[in-house]
Amino acid sequence: MKGKIKNSIDRFWKHIEFFEAKPILRRYIAMNGFDGLMTVLGILTGLFHLTDKLSPTSVVLIVYGSLISIALSGVWGAYIVEKAERDKEIEKMERSLLRSLRGTLFKEAEETVCLAAALVDSLSPVFFGMLATIPIVLSMAGVINLRTAITASILLCFALMYAIGTFLGVEMGKEEAILYGLKMLCAGAASFILINLLGIGVE
């Protein structure tokens, strides 16, 4: 059993390396994690102006509902885009080799890479979104009040955006990883300011 699992893991990495898909997966983690955080930040900043009219449960439902939609859109989008891209590559290779590549490592690796991309693309925003909304869940349990929870979640969103930027910078071997983190933070800050202006205007 242990050997089988090890074999499957080895095969998975072999397939990922075959198509040199590690950078693609890394991009999906960062890009979609950031998308998830921006969505959560947008919703929470908007809801902050309505705190008196909302319960923690309704905030959790709104945020998690959005995250589920992003996850499903990620599964479909990434799978279809990756599959189309790999199919094109394989067709090109089949023409050069004058043979079908069905049943070869190419087709197996293609399926693995497409599924991995789809999973990463869908789970990354959910993971980061759930991390950022831990204070809201605490508020649901009555540990903190909703206003404090939303403020804490917004701050967590900023912290995670900075972390994603730094992760990208470090992974790319860039010395200015902090700068990458700050660039991510800027996008979040811009969204925060715009939504607050909208909120103040509506109020």
Added chain:
Amino acid sequence: MGGIRKLVLDVLKPEDPTIIDLSLSLLEVKGVKTVKINLIEIDKNVENVKVIVIGDDIDCNGVFEVLDELGCALHSIDEVVAGELEE
């Protein structure tokens, strides 16, 4: 040991996997002791290589299966040695 001791194959392979990966995969086939691959020609996305497999009682089908799994097209079997290997 008798059986097939040497195979020389003319193979058209994709540029990936490399000839290093191909040789290591062929070494895992039953009976294979040595693999030598010479690059003959590079074309767009593909490489024409001469694969020399040496061993004792080589599992020929195993060799063909590895080539097939890695997306290679076997053009021809150029040389086969069975029994005692010539000096």
